[in-house]
Amino acid sequence: MADDSTTLLVQLAGRMLAELDDLVATMNAAEIEVAPGLAADRAIAEEVAASNRANVEHVLQSVLADPQNMTLPRPPGEAYDVIRTVVRRGLGLDVIFQSYRRGQTVVWHRFMQLAPLIAPSGPQLVEMIDRFAAVLFAYVDAALLELVAEAQRLREEMAGGALARRAETVRLILDGAPIDERVATGRLGYELTRQHTALVLWLDGPAGDNGELESLAMALARSVHARQPLTVAAGVRTLWAWIGADDASRDALKDVMGSAPAGVRVAVGPTLAGPAGFRASHTAALVAAQIVGDNPGGERLVTFADIEPILPLARDESAATRFVAETLGDLAVADERGERLRRTLRLYLAEADNASLAAARLHTHRNTVLQRVDKATQRLGYSPGDRRLAVMTALEVAHFVGPKVLTT
Numbered sequence: 001m002a003d004d005s006t007t008l009l010v011q012l013a014g015r016m017l018a019e020l021d022d023l024v025a026t027m028n029a030a031e032i033e034v035a036p037g038l039a040a041d042r043a044i045a046e047e048v049a050a051s052n053r054a055n056v057e058h059v060l061q062s063v064l065a066d067p068q069n070m071t072l073p074r075p076p077g078e079a080y081d082v083i084r085t086v087v088r089r090g091l092g093l094d095v096i097f098q099s100y101r102r103g104q105t106v107v108w109h110r111f112m113q114l115a116p117l118i119a120p121s122g123p124q125l126v127e128m129i130d131r132f133a134a135v136l137f138a139y140v141d142a143a144l145l146e147l148v149a150e151a152q153r154l155r156e157e158m159a160g161g162a163l164a165r166r167a168e169t170v171r172l173i174l175d176g177a178p179i180d181e182r183v184a185t186g187r188l189g190y191e192l193t194r195q196h197t198a199l200v201l202w203l204d205g206p207a208g209d210n211g212e213l214e215s216l217a218m219a220l221a222r223s224v225h226a227r228q229p230l231t232v233a234a235g236v237r238t239l240w241a242w243i244g245a246d247d248a249s250r251d252a253l254k255d256v257m258g259s260a261p262a263g264v265r266v267a268v269g270p271t272l273a274g275p276a277g278f279r280a281s282h283t284a285a286l287v288a289a290q291i292v293g294d295n296p297g298g299e300r301l302v303t304f305a306d307i308e309p310i311l312p313l314a315r316d317e318s319a320a321t322r323f324v325a326e327t328l329g330d331l332a333v334a335d336e337r338g339e340r341l342r343r344t345l346r347l348y349l350a351e352a353d354n355a356s357l358a359a360a361r362l363h364t365h366r367n368t369v370l371q372r373v374d375k376a377t378q379r380l381g382y383s384p385g386d387r388r389l390a391v392m393t394a395l396e397v398a399h400f401v402g403p404k405v406l407t408t
Helices: 001-017 020-034 042-065 077-088 094-118 123-158 162-174 181-188 210-223 251-258 274-292 304-315 317-332 336-350 355-362 368-378 385-404
Strands: 195-203 232-236 238-243 264-273 299-301
Touching: 001 020, 001 042, 020 042, 020 094, 020 181, 042 077, 042 094, 042 123, 042 210, 042 274, 042 336, 042 355, 077 094, 077 123, 077 232, 077 251, 077 317, 123 162, 123 181, 162 232, 162 238, 162 251, 162 274, 162 336, 195 210, 195 274, 195 317, 210 251, 210 264, 210 368, 232 368, 264 274, 264 304, 274 304, 299 304, 304 317, 304 385, 317 336, 317 368, 336 355, 336 368, 336 385, 355 368
Parallel strands: 264 299
Antiparallel strands: 195 238, 195 264, 232 238
C-alpha cells in the first residue's frame, strides 16, 4: 500500500509541476487580495510571483526526490528577496503571514482537487493526502519562522541607520503624511521644495544588481546638470530615484542610456515642484514602468509623457489587444518582420508621412522606408490615412505594451 501511495504521490507532484504557471497565478491573485501592498507596483509583484514559484517548486521537488522520506527544504533565495523588500518599504510583517497562509491554502486546494483524479478512492488516497499535508504545512511553518527572523534581523540592522531614516522619510512623503519640509530635507540631504523628476530603474535580465542602478541614476542626474539624486532601493532589482533639476530633458536622459548596462531600463515621471510634485512624479513613473515593464524588447527609457496618450487603453489589456488586432489586422502579428514594419509605419506617420525624416530616425534609406510602408499597408488591408488616428494609436500601444497585445 505504501508503494502504491508513493507512486501516486509522485504522479500528482509531477502533474502540479506541469501546471505550475496556473497554480502560481492563482496564488499571486489570492495573496494580493489579502495583502494589496504586495502588488503596489511591478517590482514587488514580480518578486512575490518569483517567491511563490520557487516555494512550490521546493515542496514538489522534495516529493519527487524522495517520496518515502521527504525532508523539508530551506526557503529559496526568492523568498528572502521579498522579505528584504517588505522591510525596506516599511510594510508590516503581517503581510508575510497573510500571504503565506493564503498561498498554502491555494496549493492545498489544488492538491485536493487533483488527488481524487490520481487515486479515486481507498487507503492509498488517504495516505497520499496525509503525507502531502505533513510536508506542506510543516514547510510553511518552518519557512515563516526563518523569514520572520530574517525580517526582524534586517529591521534591527537598519534601525537608527541613515538608510532606514531615508526610506522612512520617503515613505512618509509618498503617503502624504504631515512632515516639515525642512526636517525632511535635512534627513534626506535632498531639497524637497524644488522641482523633482522621479525615476523608476529596474533590471530586465538575470544579471546585474542595484549597484548598476545607483550608478545609472547618478549618470542620469549629471546629464541634466543636477546634483546627486535621491535614491531608495525598492526591491532587489528595482531602484526609485528623484532628480532635483528644473529641466530634465528627455533627450539628455536618453543619451545616457546608450552606454548603460544591458538589461537596465528606466521610466521617467514629469518634472513637478514641491512635496506634492515629489509624490505625483513618482506615481507617474510607476505607471509608466507598469505599462512597459512586460515588454523586455521595448525602449530602454520611457517617459510618462510617452505613454500618457494611450494610458486609458493600455491599462485594459483585453481591450488593448482587441483594438490592436481589429485596427492593425495582419500587421499585429508578433514576429520580427511585423515589428520592423510597425516601427517604420509608426515613425512615418509621426513624421507626417515624410519618408526622409522617418529614414533619418531609422538610420536607413528613404526608399527602404517607402517599401516597408507599402508592405505594412498591404498587411493593414487599407490606407493608413483612412484611419490615421486609430492606426497611430494602435501602433503606439503595440510599441510600448509589446507582445501582450499582439497576436502570435
